Amino acid sequence: MSDFKGKLFVFSAPSGSGKTTIVRHLLSQERFGLEFSISATSREPRGKEVDGTDYYFISLSEFKQKIKSEEFLEWEEVYKDNFYGTLKSEIERIWDKGKHVIFDIDVAGGLRIKRKFPEETLAVFVKPPDINELIIRLKKRGEESPEKIAMRVAKAPVEMATAPQFDQIIKNYDLDVALKEAEDLVEEFLKK
Ligand code: 5GP
Numbered sequence: 705m706s707d708f709k710g711k712l713f714v715f716s717a718p719s720g721s722g723k724t725t726i727v728r729h730l731l732s733q734e735r736f737g738l739e740f741s742i743s744a745t746s747r748e749p750r751g752k753e754v755d756g757t758d759y760y761f762i763s764l765s766e767f768k769q770k771i772k773s774e775e776f777l778e779w780e781e782v783y784k785d786n787f788y789g790t791l792k793s794e795i796e797r798i799w800d801k802g803k804h805v806i807f808d809i810d811v812a813g814g815l816r817i818k819r820k821f822p823e824e825t826l827a828v829f830v831k832p833p834d835i836n837e838l839i840i841r842l843k844k845r846g847e848e849s850p851e852k853i854a855m856r857v858a859k860a861p862v863e864m865a866t867a868p869q870f871d872q873i874i875k876n877y878d879l880d881v882a883l884k885e886a887e888d889l890v891e892e893f894l895k896k
Pocket of ligand 1: 790
């Protein structure tokens with residue numbers, strides 16, 4: 705394991721709640737010294753996603769092989785046959801650079817990381833205004849079929865119910881307010 709033990713910032717939420725926008729914003733703030741934990745996934749690349757930047761895109765069989773060889777810190781079958789996971793090597797890669805890790809992962813994975821590193825982790829739940837707004841945002845994204853969007857929406861109520869288990873909840877009703885709140889939370893946790 706790396707000598708430098710940085711902090712871990714987990715941002716979790718139902719798909720379409722805007723957590724990726726928040727995570728990207730925090731990454732652009734160089735003063736925080738954050739680096740994105742690139743997850744492995746068995747799903748197909750979407751839109752302009754780049755392998756090794758947005759995700760490590762691997763096959764389902766490769767993913768299952770990595771589960772067997774215990775290469776994951778956590779993994780989830782977030783949607784049927786769509787596996788996502790954090791490789792243990794990611795944390796080391798980032799801590800070795802002297803940086804703090806920021807995650808954009810689903811609620812179950814986020815809570816698992818919090819349980820594994822309770823002291824080092826700030827787990828933040830990003831709350832969308834309501835389910836209708838989620839549907840509008842997912843449709844606007846225009847990257848997926850109606851079936852895939854329905855699959856994401858169907859999961860949202862279960863995911864919303866996990867919010868109280870997180871350290872902090874950000875209501876993403878007004879993006880500028882949410883971004884500022886996220887900055888303040890990171891700043892505060894880095895002082896600890
Ligand atoms: P998407 O397909 O929209 O990129 O991601 C679907 C869901 O999987 C999102 O909630 C995303 O945050 C989550 N996800 C991405 N990477 C990981 C990961 O490494 N582990 C877990 N548990 N969830 C992830």
